[in-house]
Amino acid sequence: MTNIVLFGPPGAGKGTQAERLKENFKLKHISTGDIFRKNIKNQTDLGTEAKAYIDKGELVPDEVTIGMLKTAVEEDKFGNGFIFDGFPRTVAQAEALDELLADLDTEVHAMLSLEVPDQVLVDRLLERGKTSGRADDANEDVIKNRVSVYYKETSVLKDYYKSKHKLHTVNGVGSIEEIANRLADIVKTL
Ligand code: C5P
Ligand code: MG
Helix, strand or coil: CCCCCEEEECCCCCCHHHHHHHHHHHHHHHHHHHHHHHHCCCCCCCCCCCHHHHHHCCCCCHHHHHHHHHHHHHHHHCCCCCCEEEECHHHCCCCCHHHHHHCCCCCEEEEEECCCCHHHHHHHHHHHHHHCCCCHHCCCCHHHHHHHHHHHHHCHHHHHHHHHCCCCEECCCCCHHHHHHHHHHHHHHC
């Protein structure tokens, strides 16, 4: 298996690039944000619980997100591996992921971190909000809160994977194609 954490602040391009990597390397793309949004659309209990946090740009509690992620991994545990997009977002989530993969006799092989300046993020998200239909992309205050939550709770995960010699930083500014090539060059070496 090859398991990749595709990392970066909101608007870094994780979802877009995960779609490319999944085709090229035949990996299962797990986007926790997409699973939440599907649950919100289908009005499940999980969706109702998550929506209260997502609409404010806050993180859904770890136990909820970790439980959901476990279910998704279980469904594809016999595949080539995973691209985790939007997960982990806290140290507790990273530790849970390590345990879950260890149970499958595998591990996170790399964190690919897309580096994008803050002002570019806010502009990209506001632009995306015009067409994405995502309430959390349409409001500048919510966007700024998401970026701030990233710095407060999530960015520390770069140190977590760096200490395990798994961190690869990638310039996330450029064309989709250019960035896809930068990422693919790293994944080929794993
Ligand atoms: O990853 P994405 O930007 O699509 O996530 C959208 C929202 O879902 C986040 O802003 C957050 O509210 C919630 N989320 C979370 N924990 C995760 C992934 C997403 O709370 N691990
Ligand atoms: Mg996304």
